[in-house]
Amino acid sequence: MAALKIAIRSLLRRKSRMILIAALVVFGTLLLVVGTTLTRSAAIASQASIIHHFTGDFIVYAARSNEIPSPFSFNTPLPVVPELDKVTAFLSAQAEVEAVVPFAQNYSLISVPAKTGTIDLPFIFYAVDPGTYAQTFRNVKMVEGDFFTSGPGILISRDRQEHYLKRYGIRLSVGQPITLIGLGDGGGVNALRATVRGVFEPLYYANVFNYINFMDAASYSQVYNFTGVASGSLPSALEKGLEAASRSEEAVFALAGSDTGSIDTSKLKSEAVSGYTMVAVRLKSHDTMETVRARLAAQGFPVKTARWDEASSFFARIASGIQAFIYFATALIFLVVAFIFMNTLIINITERTAEIGTMRALGGERSFIRAIFLGETLFLNVASALAGMIVSLALVLVFQRTGLPLPETVAMYLVGGGALPMVLSAGPFLVAFVVVVGVSILATLLPVRVATRITPLAAMNDR
Amino acid sequence: MSLVQLMDVKKHYMLGDTRVDALRGISLEVEKGEFLAIAGPSGSGKSTILNMIGCIDNPTDGKVFIDGTEVEHLTDTQLTRYRRSKIGFIFQSFNLIPVLNVYENIEFPLLLRRSLSRKERDRMVMRFVEEVGLADRLKNKPNELSGGQRQRVAIARALVTSPLIILADEPTANLDSVTGHKIVELMKTINEVDKTTLIFSTHDTHIMEHARRVVQLHDGTVAGDEARG
Numbered sequence: 042m043a044a045l046k047i048a049i050r051s052l053l054r055r056k057s058r059m060i061l062i063a064a065l066v067v068f069g070t071l072l073l074v075v076g077t078t079l080t081r082s083a084a085i086a087s088q089a090s091i092i093h094h095f096t097g098d099f100i101v102y103a104a105r106s107n108e109i110p111s112p113f114s115f116n117t118p119l120p121v122v123p124e125l126d127k128v129t130a131f132l133s134a135q136a137e138v139e140a141v142v143p144f145a146q147n148y149s150l151i152s153v154p155a156k157t158g159t160i161d162l163p164f165i166f167y168a169v170d171p172g173t174y175a176q177t178f179r180n181v182k183m184v185e186g187d188f189f190t191s192g193p194g195i196l197i198s199r200d201r202q203e204h205y206l207k208r209y210g211i212r213l214s215v216g217q218p219i220t221l222i223g224l225g226d227g228g229g230v231n232a233l234r235a236t237v238r239g240v241f242e243p244l245y246y247a248n249v250f251n252y253i254n255f256m257d258a259a260s261y262s263q264v265y266n267f268t269g270v271a272s273g274s275l276p277s278a279l280e281k282g283l284e285a286a287s288r289s290e291e292a293v294f295a296l297a298g299s300d301t302g303s304i305d306t307s308k309l310k311s312e313a314v315s316g317y318t319m320v321a322v323r324l325k326s327h328d329t330m331e332t333v334r335a336r337l338a339a340q341g342f343p344v345k346t347a348r349w350d351e352a353s354s355f356f357a358r359i360a361s362g363i364q365a366f367i368y369f370a371t372a373l374i375f376l377v378v379a380f381i382f383m384n385t386l387i388i389n390i391t392e393r394t395a396e397i398g399t400m401r402a403l404g405g406e407r408s409f410i411r412a413i414f415l416g417e418t419l420f421l422n423v424a425s426a427l428a429g430m431i432v433s434l435a436l437v438l439v440f441q442r443t444g445l446p447l448p449e450t451v452a453m454y455l456v457g458g459g460a461l462p463m464v465l466s467a468g469p470f471l472v473a474f475v476v477v478v479g480v481s482i483l484a485t486l487l488p489v490r491v492a493t494r495i496t497p498l499a500a501m502n503d504r
Numbered sequence: 505m506s507l508v509q510l511m512d513v514k515k516h517y518m519l520g521d522t523r524v525d526a527l528r529g530i531s532l533e534v535e536k537g538e539f540l541a542i543a544g545p546s547g548s549g550k551s552t553i554l555n556m557i558g559c560i561d562n563p564t565d566g567k568v569f570i571d572g573t574e575v576e577h578l579t580d581t582q583l584t585r586y587r588r589s590k591i592g593f594i595f596q597s598f599n600l601i602p603v604l605n606v607y608e609n610i611e612f613p614l615l616l617r618r619s620l621s622r623k624e625r626d627r628m629v630m631r632f633v634e635e636v637g638l639a640d641r642l643k644n645k646p647n648e649l650s651g652g653q654r655q656r657v658a659i660a661r662a663l664v665t666s667p668l669i670i671l672a673d674e675p676t677a678n679l680d681s682v683t684g685h686k687i688v689e690l691m692k693t694i695n696e697v698d699k700t701t702l703i704f705s706t707h708d709t710h711i712m713e714h715a716r717r718v719v720q721l722h723d724g725t726v727a728g729d730e731a732r733g
Binding site: 043400401 | 558561584588593613616661
């Protein structure tokens with residue numbers, strides 16, 4: 042107690058230096074607590090946003106696909122999901138599954154009359170079963186028309202509508218007839234008369250979804266003529282060659298030059314193909330994801346699964362990236378705090394050499410001197426950390442109620458848009474406390490070593 | 505055996521490249537209850553002798569016995585505990601702990617002995633507060649006291665543990681002559697009443713007149729050892 046009393050009073054005696062250190066510790070704690078809470082909240086919000094609006098808990102896709110599917114990236118269209126009916130039937134029968142939503146991503150052209158003849162507008166879209174999709178993923182706000190309740194066709198985003206007008210001088214409006222042109226894998230071209238059914242605005246991740254439109258599944262199937270040949274009705278060598286050709290360009294050429302046997306057309310069986318390239322699976326509880334994935338894998342369907350975060354492109358990683366940055370910034374601040382604190386303590390010790398020597402002469406052991414300086418450090422830093430935590434708690438509570446307003450672009454990448462709802466949890470506070478105590482002890486090691494080496498002779502030399 | 509016994513004690517240290525011989529073979533015995541002044545000019549070795557007796561410095565050569573114990577072989581912790589229980593210090597610059605008030609400064613050595621209750625500590629502190637006449641200054645911090653008052657606090661602090669020996673290194677050097685005389689009178693009274701052995705260093709001839717024995721040092725050797733009535 043005597044050591045603590047001396048420690049606290051010595052701190053109060055050197056107010057200006059200590060206020061500077063306390064301010065740095067308060068700031069560091071604030072950054073650590075609010076920063077960690079923010080990134081944790083962002084990670085939670087980002088996960089919820091992606092799972093509830095785009096990917097479900099996991100996505101099922103064709104086993105022969107070389108790419109992991111993502112509703113956020115539009116590269117080469119993926120192969121269609123084989124045995125879709127069986128896969129969806131199996132998944133729908135699982136008690137843990139809330140919804141099974143097949144969909145596809147693809148490109149086509151919209152051919153519309155123009156002053157100079159016709160013009161082909163590029164059209165990136167999700168092909169969806171309107172009922173299932175809209176019921177599960179409420180990720181758009183209709184600004185005109187409806188979500189295919191008035192019939193099949195296409196929906197265009199407001200952004201694309203404005204883009205077509207600006208770039209091509211074409212204004213697509215609800216009810217307007219258009220021609221959809223689908224370019225098949227094999228180079229064939231299909232055309233389908235369709236209607237613009239609505240204009241929408243994306244509610245989340247508008248930076249990506251402004252470019253994306255919708256087409257209903259029936260129109261999609263017609264445009265792309267999704268009718269195939271049933272597995273098993275082709276010669277096995279040809280089947281194998283086609284399988285390989287779907288994986289690499291070299292295999293296409295190899296197939297062309299190889300003897301795959303002749304096709305017996307009388308034995309060919311046609312098969313309706315949905316054209317869906319992905320199946321989003323939403324679960325009642327995210328905790329059951331691995332169980333359901335494993336159960337599906339055990340069925341032996343020619344499909345694979347990707348977790349929501351694997352399927353979310355880089356969006357799921359943004360929060361952890363920001364978290365890493367915040368940890369780095371905080372570490373830097375605490376490094377500065379530790380350095381300043383260490384130097385301040387050494388200056389204090391130099392100024393208090395005679396005092397320390399006196400205490401040693403009067404019978405104070407080294408442990409007593411150590412206790413004084415550890416007490417000073419811990420008292421100042423823990424008190425400052427607590428102050429920082431109180432300020433942080435107040436901020437987190439406020440933003441828990443109102444949501445943290447973020448710059449539009451940051452919000453868009455972090456949580457898909459809007460204010461970030463802060464999630465209060467003890468973790469960041471505990472981390473901050475442990476960090477402050479740890480840094481305090483580390484910063485005191487050298488000064489304490491200096492202090493405990495002061496001999497009682499120093500008291501005699503104070504003249 | 506004498507309370508303090510110095511046997512051919514030598515001490516030298518290096519000041520840059522120069523060797524300084526602070527003590528050149530001092531032999532000295534001090535009996536219990538003595539009131540001894542170690543006198544001599546600056547650099548004669550007064551403080552060095554006090555440091556040896558106070559167990560805060562080791563001789564380069566020779567032996568130091570305090571109350572029958574040869575202190576050379578004690579560890580740092582043993583020496584600290586030895587000082588705490590057997591020796592009281594009065595410093596030239598008072599050396600009070602600036603953040604503690606008068607009461608707390610006097611109480612400080614007792615706090616280092618964790619075995620004492622608050623009540624016992626209070627009784628012991630108040631006894632010496634009365635003795636040095638500072639009962640009305642208990643709450644004052646050192647910077648609110650005069651030099652004489654500060655030295656009285658230091659005396660009370662040295663006495664409070666009832667040590668075998670009190671060492672005072674030029675206790676009047678930072679005081680005016682009137683206050684200096686009062687302080688030495690107080691030390692003398694304590695020596696007479698409590699029979700505490702008191703060894704103090706001084707170069708002030710007026711102050712050394714109060715001592716019952718004066719050991720004169722010159723260039724690290726004993727130049728004279730005179731008992732007085």
